[in-house]
Amino acid sequence: MSRSVSTSVTPSVPAPASAPGSGSAPTEADLLDFALRTAADAALVASLPLDDEGRTWIRLDGPGGSEAWLIGWPPGTGTGWHDHGGSHGAFATAAGALREDSLAARLPTEGWRTLELAEGIDRSRQLGPGSGRAFGPHHVHEVRNESGAEHAISVHAYYPPLPLIRRYSRTGAVLRIEQVERPEDWQ
Known part of the structure; x- marks a missing residue:
């Protein structure tokens, strides 16, 4: 079970150059800079209540109108395969460790339910x-806390704010769209 613990918090880190009022949308680099600096905010990270039963989160005020979240990951939890509906983004680990598995291929966004993935497109990293x-906006990945005992905490930012999330199942080389979630499903 996942639960939200707050609706909006302004991190104590200064916003990057493309903050609201600067006239430009935040880039991937801006979002990564925000995520890294926010993940280093020890007071904010410590304010996130952790739950052994499911992920918890606090909505943050991201740079330049972006959507941002501080997320707590109990041991053994993850997102499953998903994309971000065309938004670009970034995430940074504040505590513990997260593993990201991703696809190094641009998938079509419409007109399919099942795809057979080519060999050699899987990527994996520990953060x-x-x-x-x-x-970028066509990124498909899954993120998980593989620890058996330690919570992980991370900061995520997306621009434009997520219009939807497509959730996938994967069996070997076969990727299948299972569900499309809209903002009202997770806010």
Whole structure:
């Protein structure tokens, strides 16, 4: 079970150059910079209540109108395969470690339910405290806390704010769209 613990918090880190009022949308680099700096905010990270039963989160005020979240991951939890509905984004680990498995291929966004993936497109990385990654609008991945005992905490930012999330199942090389979620499903 996942639960939200707050609706909006402004991190105590200063916003990057493309903050509201600067006239430009945040880039992937801006979002990664925000995620890394926010993940280093010890007071904010400590304010997130952790739950052994499911992920918890606090909505943050991201740079330049982006959507941002501080997320707590109990041991053994993950997202499953998903995309971000055309938004670009970034995430950074504040505590513990997260593993990201991703596809190094641009998938079509419409007109399919099942795809057979080519060999050699799988990528995997481990992200410990203070590390993060940015990604483009066609990124498909899963993120998980593989620890058997330690919570992980991370910061995520997306621009434009997520219009939807497509959830996938994967069996070997076969990827299948299972569900499309809209913002009202997770806010």
